[in-house]
Amino acid sequence: MADANQAFLDMFADPERVAAYAEGPPRYMPGYKAVQRMAGVLLAEQAPADAHVLVLGAGGGLELKALAQLQPAWRFTGVDPAGPMLDLARAALGADATRTVLVEGTIDAAPAGPFDAATCLLTLHFLPREERVRTLAEIRRRLRPGAPLVVAHASFPQDEPARGKWLARYAAYALASGANPAEVEQAHTAVGNSLTLLTPEDDEACLFEAGFGETEAFYAAFTWRGWIARC
Template sequence: MAAILMAERAPANGRVLVLGAGGGLELKAFAEAQPQWTFLGVDPAPAMLQLAEATLGEHAARATLLEGYIDDAPAGPFDAAACLLTLHFMSREERRRTAAEIRRRLKPGAPLVVAHSSFPQAKGERDRWLSRYAAFAAASGVEPDKAQAAREAVASTIDLLDPRDDEAVLREAGFSGVSLFFAAFTWRGWVAYA
C-alpha cells in the first residue's frame, strides 16, 4: 500500500526517505515494487541497520543506511518518504517536529506515508482499545499473560494519540491532503503531501 501511494507522485527514478528503517522489510518491499528507486534508510539502532542491509540482499546497493534520527538525515530533496511503525514512540510535540523535518526534506507535493498505533483515547475508550489489543494478541497465539504484559507496556510507555490528533499533527507539520488509507483494529495509516 505504501509503495503504491508513494508511486502516485514519485518518479520512476525517485529518491525515497525511510525514517525508522528498522530491519529493512519496508525498504525491501519498496525496492521490489520500484526497481529504479533509491533509498535513504534512517534508524537509531546499529543492529537494526545491519539487519536491514541483510534483508535488502540484492537491493542493498540502492540504499544508504544512516544511524540516527531525522535531524541526521541530509536535506534532500526527496521524492517521497515513509515512516512506518515509528511515530507512536514519540510524544505529540516530537511527532510534529519530526513530521515537519520530514516535510522540509521533501520536494513540494511529495507524498509521506505514515502508519502506527492510533486509536480513540477518550476516557473509557483507551482502556477498551488496549484490552482489545491484548485480546487480539492472545487470539493470534500469544500466551495470555504475555499479551496482558504487552498491554501494560503499551499503556505505560507509548504516547498514543487519537486518530484525529495524529491527522492534526501532520497538518500542523505543514502537510496537506491528509488522508486515511488504512485502519485495522489499533493501527492506522495516512498519506499526506508536502
Template sequence: MADGGDGAAQGHDLGSEHFLKGFSDPEVVARYAEGPRRYVPGFESLHRMTAILLAERAPKDARVLVLGAGGGLELKALADAHPGWTFVGVDPSAEMLQAAERLLGDHMARVTLIEGYIDAAPRSSSELGPFDAATCLLTLHFLKAPERRDTLRAIRERLRPGAPFVAAHGSFPQGAERDLWLQRYAAYAVASGADPEQAETARAAVAASVQMLSPEADAAILDEAGFHDATLFFAAFTWRGWIAHA
C-alpha cells in the same frame, strides 16, 4: 507499540525508552520480524498499499526517505515493488540496521543506511528537498506530540513540494474506550500466535508508556507540520495510516 515498530524517529525526548532499548538487544533483533505480523493487522498489506500510494506521485527513479528503517521490512517491500527507486533509511539502532542490511541482500546496492535520527537525514540547501517521497511506519507513536510535530516538520523539509508521505502508527480513541482498544490490541496478538503472557505485558507497557494520540489529533499534527491533504487510508484496530503531501 511493543514489538510492532520499524525503529525510532526522534531522540532524547522519547517517552518509551525501555521499548527502544530493546532494539539493541540481539535476541529482540533476531526475532523482530515476528512482532509486527502478530501485533499489526494487515502488516504486509500496509506495505503494499504504501508502495502504491507513493507511486501515485513519485517518479520511477524516485529517491525515498524511510525513517525508522531498522529491520528492513518496509525497505524490502518498497524495493521489491519499485526496482527503479533508491532509498535512504534512517534508524538510531545499529543492530537493527545490521538486520536490515542482511534482509535486503542485493537491494543494498540501492539503499543507504544511516544510524541516527531525522536530523541525520540528508537535506538540501535550497527550498527543494532531496527526496521524492518518504515513509514513517510504526514509529511515531514513540514520540510525544511536540516531538512528533518537530519530526514531521523535519521530514517535510526534506521533501520536494507535492511529494507523497505515508505515516502509519498506533492511533486510537483516547477517551473512555482506551482500555478496551488496548485489550483488543493484545487479543489480536494472541489470536495471531503471540504468547498470552507476553501480549499482556505488551498491553500494560503500551498503556503506561507509549505516546498514543487519537486519530483526530494525529491528523491535526500532520497539518501543523505543513503537510497537505492528509487522508486516512488504513484503519485496523489500534493502528491508523495516512497519505499526505509536502
C-alpha cells in the same frame, strides 16, 4: 525523547529481540504486509520511476524490502536510531542493499534531500507530541514540493472506557495471531503506560501543524491508523 519511550528504543538493542523482530509486527498489526504494499502504491501515484525515498524508522528492513521489491528502480535512504536494527535491515535487503543507504540516528541525521517521497511506519507513536510534530516538519523540509509521505502507527480513542477496550483488542489480536502470551501481556502494559498515544484526529492535526497541506486516511484496523500526506 521521554524516558518512557526510551525503554522501547532499548528493546531494539537486545540481540534476542532484534533477531526475532520480523515475527512481531504481523502478529500485532492487522494487515501489516498489506500496509507496506499500500504504501508503495500510494507513493507511486506521484513519485517518479527513479524516485529517491526517505524511510524513517527503517530498522529491521521489512518496509525497505517490500518497497524495493515493488519498485526495482527506486533508491532509498533509511534512517533509524538503533544500530542493531540497521544491521538486521542490511541482512534483510540482500541484493537490494546496493540501492539503499542506511543512516543511524533520528530525522536530524537524515540527508537534506530533496526526496521524492517518504514513509514513516510504526515509528511516530514512540515520540511525544511536540517531537512528533517537529519530526514531521523535518521530513517535510526534506521533500520536494508536492511529494507524498505515508505514515502508519498506533492511534485510537484515548477517552475511557474506549481506550481500555481498544488496548484489550490489541492484545487479543496478538494472541489470536500466535504471539507469546507473556510477551503480549508485557506489550499490552508497556503500550498502555509508556507510549505517547494520540487520537486519530490529533494525529491528523499533527500532520497539518507540521506543514502538510493535504491528508487522506487510507488504513484503519483496531488500534492502528495510516495516512498519506502531501506537502
